[in-house]
Amino acid sequence: MTTEDLVQQIRKKKTFLCIGLDTDLEKIPPHLLEEEDPIFEFNKAIIDATHHLCVAYKPNIAFYEAYGINGWKSLERTIEYLNKNYPEQFTIADAKRGDIGNTSARYAKAFFEDLNFDSITIAPYMGKDSVEPFLSFKNKHTILLALTSNIGAFDFQTKKIDGKELYKEVLAISKSYHGSQNLMYVVGATKAEYLTEIRKIIPESFLLVPGVGAQGGSLQEVCKYGITSDVGLLVNSSRGIIYASTAMDFANAAKEKANDLQGQMQKELESRNLL
Numbered sequence: 089m090t091t092e093d094l095v096q097q098i099r100k101k102k103t104f105l106c107i108g109l110d111t112d113l114e115k116i117p118p119h120l121l122e123e124e125d126p127i128f129e130f131n132k133a134i135i136d137a138t139h140h141l142c143v144a145y146k147p148n149i150a151f152y153e154a155y156g157i158n159g160w161k162s163l164e165r166t167i168e169y170l171n172k173n174y175p176e177q178f179t180i181a182d183a184k185r186g187d188i189g190n191t192s193a194r195y196a197k198a199f200f201e202d203l204n205f206d207s208i209t210i211a212p213y214m215g216k217d218s219v220e221p222f223l224s225f226k227n228k229h230t231i232l233l234a235l236t237s238n239i240g241a242f243d244f245q246t247k248k249i250d251g252k253e254l255y256k257e258v259l260a261i262s263k264s265y266h267g268s269q270n271l272m273y274v275v276g277a278t279k280a281e282y283l284t285e286i287r288k289i290i291p292e293s294f295l296l297v298p299g300v301g302a303q304g305g306s307l308q309e310v311c312k313y314g315i316t317s318d319v320g321l322l323v324n325s326s327r328g329i330i331y332a333s334t335a336m337d338f339a340n341a342a343k344e345k346a347n348d349l350q351g352q353m354q355k356e357l358e359s360r361n362l363l
């Protein structure tokens with residue numbers, strides 16, 4: 089999917105919500121455990137109930153790898169279901185990969201070609217040759233971790249090197265990578281006040297912003313500091329939406345939560361004349 093297609097979807101649906109499919113057998117409604125593939129059945133129900141309220145889905149790969157071959161099969165069925173039934177959705181493999189060049193090239197093949205995701209999250213720590221193999225895929229997007237939502241972000245990301253915070257170096261240096269037009273960045277919603285500085289370095293790039301909902305980030309603050317004329321934001325919520333209820337009505341409860349966020353997003357877009 090191109091960035092232009094994504095922007096068009098955001099304007100059409102009046103939402104920049106990304107729903108995180110962090111599907112955990114210990115948290116899904118117990119009645120689903122009787123199904124042959126409970127993870128897929130849960131995802132399918134959530135997707136069918138919420139697709140009109142969001143523009144992206146982000147399965148976090150850890151939640152699938154945790155169940156071995158069966159988990160991987162559930163992931164495969166989920167991305168196939170999305171690509172077949174909702175091809176307008178932007179899909180994010182939250183895999184946080186990145187390795188020496190030839191290994192990164194294999195990760196890229198796995199997620200972009202075999203599974204056919206639109207994008208993948210990547211850790212920038214190993215540098216240029218670990219990121220560029222992902223950037224060589226046309227209309228596929230590489231979402232580089234810049235300033236993450238967790239407390240550990242302060243261990244390294246905000247530390248200064250030659251007087252400049254490391255996350256700012258990640259943003260500035262990555263712009264020189266071959267294929268950098270395919271880059272997006274992760275900035276945690278819990279770090280919204282940093283977005284003013286971030287936008288000085290990457291004024292237009294799309295940001296994946298997790299941390300609204302369970303981690304307490306504010307959608308309004310994220311918009312205040314991070315929104316662009318093309319919106320430039322995908323705001324993710326996982327647990328806050330998908331685990332709204334563990335009863336039979338779980339998909340409907342998830343829809344209500346997504347609907348609430350969509351309404352707030354529409355308000356933010358309308359108040360800035362971005363629709």
Ligand SMILES: O=C(O)c1cc(=O)[nH]c(=O)n1[C@@H]1O[C@H](COP(=O)(O)O)[C@@H](O)[C@H]1O
Pocket residue numbers: 108110148182209235236237238274275276298299300301302303324325326327328
């Ligand atoms: O790359 C991510 O998506 C990510 C980056 C980050 O800085 N913080 C963060 O929470 N995430 C992911 O976003 C999701 C957040 O989930 P909730 O806190 O349940 O909404 C999880 O899948 C995290 O792994």
